Amino acid sequence: MSDRSDFNDLARVAGKSAVAAAVSAAVIDAKPDSHASTDRENVVSIGDNWPDPIIPGQMPVPDLPASILPTWVGRMAEAVAESTQTPPALAVMCALSVLATALHRRFEVAPFGEEDEYTEPLSLWTLTALPSGSRKTAVINALAAPLVHWEKLERDRLRSEIARTTTARLVGKKRIEKLAKDAVNAESDEDRERIRKLIQEEEEAMPAEIRAPRLFTGDVTAERLQALLVEHGERMAVLSDEAGIFLIMAGMYSGGMASLDVFLQGHAGTPMRVDRADRCAHIDKPALTFGLALQPGVLADVASSRRFRDSGLLARFLFAMPESNVGKRDVRRRWTIPSYVKNDYESRLHALLDGRQQIASRPRVIGMSDPARELWLDFADEIEKQQGERGGLESIADWSSKLPGAAARIAALLELAEVGPSTEAVSLDATAKAVELCRLLIPHAQAAFGLLGGDATDTDAAAIIKWARDGRRLSFSRRDCQKAMEGRFRSVARLEKALERLSQSDSARVNKVPNKGAPPTTMVRMNPKLFVD
Amino acid sequence: MSAAHHDAFLDALADAGLAMHKPTLEIDGTLHRYRVAGDKSGSLNGWYVFHDEAKPFGAFGSWKTGQSCTWSAEKPERMTPAERQAMAARQQAARAALAAETERVQAAAAIRAMRLWDRANVASGAHPYLARKQVQSYGLKDLRGQLVVPVRDADGKLWSLQFIGADGKKTFLTGGRKRGCYHAIGRPSSLLCVCEGYATGATIYEATGHATAVAFDAGNIKPVAVALRAKFPALPMVICADNDDQTPGNPGVTAAKDAARAARAAVAIPRFMEVANV
Numbered sequence: 063m064s065d066r067s068d069f070n071d072l073a074r075v076a077g078k079s080a081v082a083a084a085v086s087a088a089v090i091d092a093k094p095d096s097h098a099s100t101d102r103e104n105v106v107s108i109g110d111n112w113p114d115p116i117i118p119g120q121m122p123v124p125d126l127p128a129s130i131l132p133t134w135v136g137r138m139a140e141a142v143a144e145s146t147q148t149p150p151a152l153a154v155m156c157a158l159s160v161l162a163t164a165l166h167r168r169f170e171v172a173p174f175g176e177e178d179e180y181t182e183p184l185s186l187w188t189l190t191a192l193p194s195g196s197r198k199t200a201v202i203n204a205l206a207a208p209l210v211h212w213e214k215l216e217r218d219r220l221r222s223e224i225a226r227t228t229t230a231r232l233v234g235k236k237r238i239e240k241l242a243k244d245a246v247n248a249e250s251d252e253d254r255e256r257i258r259k260l261i262q263e264e265e266e267a268m269p270a271e272i273r274a275p276r277l278f279t280g281d282v283t284a285e286r287l288q289a290l291l292v293e294h295g296e297r298m299a300v301l302s303d304e305a306g307i308f309l310i311m312a313g314m315y316s317g318g319m320a321s322l323d324v325f326l327q328g329h330a331g332t333p334m335r336v337d338r339a340d341r342c343a344h345i346d347k348p349a350l351t352f353g354l355a356l357q358p359g360v361l362a363d364v365a366s367s368r369r370f371r372d373s374g375l376l377a378r379f380l381f382a383m384p385e386s387n388v389g390k391r392d393v394r395r396r397w398t399i400p401s402y403v404k405n406d407y408e409s410r411l412h413a414l415l416d417g418r419q420q421i422a423s424r425p426r427v428i429g430m431s432d433p434a435r436e437l438w439l440d441f442a443d444e445i446e447k448q449q450g451e452r453g454g455l456e457s458i459a460d461w462s463s464k465l466p467g468a469a470a471r472i473a474a475l476l477e478l479a480e481v482g483p484s485t486e487a488v489s490l491d492a493t494a495k496a497v498e499l500c501r502l503l504i505p506h507a508q509a510a511f512g513l514l515g516g517d518a519t520d521t522d523a524a525a526i527i528k529w530a531r532d533g534r535r536l537s538f539s540r541r542d543c544q545k546a547m548e549g550r551f552r553s554v555a556r557l558e559k560a561l562e563r564l565s566q567s568d569s570a571r572v573n574k575v576p577n578k579g580a581p582p583t584t585m586v587r588m589n590p591k592l593f594v595d
Numbered sequence: 596m597s598a599a600h601h602d603a604f605l606d607a608l609a610d611a612g613l614a615m616h617k618p619t620l621e622i623d624g625t626l627h628r629y630r631v632a633g634d635k636s637g638s639l640n641g642w643y644v645f646h647d648e649a650k651p652f653g654a655f656g657s658w659k660t661g662q663s664c665t666w667s668a669e670k671p672e673r674m675t676p677a678e679r680q681a682m683a684a685r686q687q688a689a690r691a692a693l694a695a696e697t698e699r700v701q702a703a704a705a706i707r708a709m710r711l712w713d714r715a716n717v718a719s720g721a722h723p724y725l726a727r728k729q730v731q732s733y734g735l736k737d738l739r740g741q742l743v744v745p746v747r748d749a750d751g752k753l754w755s756l757q758f759i760g761a762d763g764k765k766t767f768l769t770g771g772r773k774r775g776c777y778h779a780i781g782r783p784s785s786l787l788c789v790c791e792g793y794a795t796g797a798t799i800y801e802a803t804g805h806a807t808a809v810a811f812d813a814g815n816i817k818p819v820a821v822a823l824r825a826k827f828p829a830l831p832m833v834i835c836a837d838n839d840d841q842t843p844g845n846p847g848v849t850a851a852k853d854a855a856r857a858a859r860a861a862v863a864i865p866r867f868m869e870v871a872n873v
Binding site: 066067068069070071072073074075078079081082084085086087088089448453454562565566571573 | 728729730786788790791792794795797798799801802803805831833835837838839840841843844845847852853861862863864865866867
């Protein structure tokens with residue numbers, strides 16, 4: 063349950079001036095129109111004082127401030143957003159994915175303590191929806207640049223070693239081939255046994271394959287992703303502003319039947335076993351992070367894939383649906399990211415990547431401090447209570463049920479970013495910021511699921527608006543509405559939920575009109591502003 | 596009473612969203628209170644009266660939501676005129692008895708309230724609740740560490756008291772009248788605000804300088820607004836709602852809008868989404 067509801071909360075959040083402004087605005091809104099009839103004084107009021115309706119599925123969303131991120135990441139995210147004139151939400155989400163790319167698989171967070179069995183991996187899936195031309199590529203490139211640089215440094219450092227082992231392996235393989243032929247043509251069993259021992263020695267002496275490390279990829283199939291996970295220490299990230307990977311996940315290129323297991327297991331960190339004729343992959347703790355920035359149209363297209371929605375993949379993404387700056391940007395303004403901000407970001411990120419090449423069999427588990435755990439539990443409890451029947455999150459319960467886990471993951475990422483890999487426990491400060499961010503992400507998710515058609519109540523509410531508009535019905539009874547749309551509303555309960563959503567979004571008002579000797583009639587009055595073309 | 600009637604009455608409670616936490620009926624024609632399923636432990640927000648006649652009937656409702664419903668085993672239209680008349684007379688008698696009993700209990704509570712109010716000391720702004728809410732004390736008293744908020748009607752008569760603990764827990768004097776009563780902060784001049792809780796009222800008063808009436812809860816907003824409209828027919832009024840948008844039906848905003856319609860007032864709603872956008 064939200065702890066913000068009254069004017070005392072508003073004063074503490076936004077100051078007493080916000081309270082005074084809200085009260086003044088209400089008085090101004092309620093003042094009778096000077097052109098109205100004189101009877102108007104008797105009917106003042108809020109009855110005629112309709113606010114702008116929020117059309118279901120088009121709810122406004124808060125921005126995600128860069129100040130939520132740790133100092134050096136926050137400064138960079140803010141600078142990138144400022145420089146590219148993009149909403150901060152895009153940079154914040156990308157920066158979180160970059161942090162997860164650096165830290166996933168190496169660490170896990172255990173909210174109930176390091177000895178507890180419940181742990182959350184630090185993989186994070188973020189998806190920001192912005193229209194084409196809103197500089198998504200520039201933001202991703204700026205924030206992922208240190209990862210690219212690190213890959214290059216590692217590639218250079220390992221170049222001679224890779225060349226040496228590759229040559230040694232090549233020679234070893236050729237020699238084994240030759241020995242195998244010799245063994246086949248051997249004249250005696252003694253000779254064959256001697257050659258077989260030589261092959262065994264050669265196999266044992268062959269150095270392990272060394273690959274230049276890869277931190278992330280852009281466009282990849284599910285099958286190739288499995289191989290990448292095997293080759294690069296059971297971890298991989300997909301940072302992309304192209305729709306390819308998302309469409310692959312939705313099965314757009316495979317008749318709606320994409321193999322989703324690799325994605326699902328990569329998010330949860332559950333063991334992956336693939337034994338197919340053409341490939342084998344055994345991964346004990348896969349870690350897969352996504353940092354996607356896509357066009358809203360792609361999201362809407364994906365809505366056509368029922369299997370994708372039902373698979374739970376969408377529920378694993380943290381969505382950001384910021385308002386685009388396109389059309390409001392100052393083309394004359396050129397602001398470059400200060401070099402000290404960029405350098406600090408790169409050096410701190412590289413410091414986090416130190417030691418990444420030592421692949422441990424298990425990630426290091428970080429617990430939560432007692433106050434941090436309490437705060438996290440309060441948040442989890444708050445979310446849980448909203449997921450029940452008629453709760454605010456009922457329609458996206460599959461997504462919100464994963465939100466406390468995501469909050470724990472983000473808290474650990476923020477803590478590690480601030481303190482470094484030696485951190486002992488997730489602090490209250492990091493947890494408070496993670497919880498604050500997750501609270502802000504809720505309306506974004508509601509907007510995303512509205513776009514995806516995943517929120518059935520929004521779809522129902524939109525259908526009522528369409529029905530009312532088509533027939534110019536400003537006022538009607540619940541019974542008439544159900545009768546007219548009985549194909550959709552077979553139960554009153556479903557209709558009531560849709561009407562409640564309309565009421566919450568100021569699109570309609572519902573009240574009961576008493577009838578003498580009979581049950582009251584539930585009447586719906588639509589917001590007249592919905593009927594203005 | 597047959598088991599079928601018993602079950603039918605319980606079903607009617609459930610249909611109205613007022614199912615009993617532990618379904619047990621006292622069949623003695625007097626008013627009983629009960630814990631509604633889903634309400635917190637110890638609460639007695641539901642009430643019912645059950646008359647066990649040849650054709651049983653009863654009434655039930657909730658103090659919390661303000662619902663009030665009647666129930667009869669047989670639909671009134673199927674009763675004979677004589678039966679209908681008898682049932683109406685009994686219900687009227689039950690209502691009168693309830694009203695008389697309520698009046699007696701409230702009068703006793705008012706005397707108790709006055710005694711406690713006289714005994715209490717003037718509250719300072721240092722009380723933990725006020726400090727946490729960052730508001731001053733306006734007409735409050737302190738009784739053994741608890742803030743005491745007077746509950747008065749539009750004529751200024753003290754009917755009851757609200758107690759607020761250091762932890763913010765609020766209780767009322769048992770049996771005290773609350774409906775239509777409020778705590779006034781400031782003197783009305785150009786505008787009158789009505790809100791639910793004391794901290795909210797003090798905040799609004801401090802922010803706007805307008806007199807504010809604290810109605811104590813959502814269910815009492817409308818009676819208070821109507822009482823104040825009768826007292827100040829020409830004064831502009833704003834109902835300052837609690838935005839309980841995480842609660843199904845948003846009872847704070849719903850009650851405020853209802854009160855605004857009844858009292859020809861405007862509604863102000865705190866919007867936190869906009870704050871997040873700043």
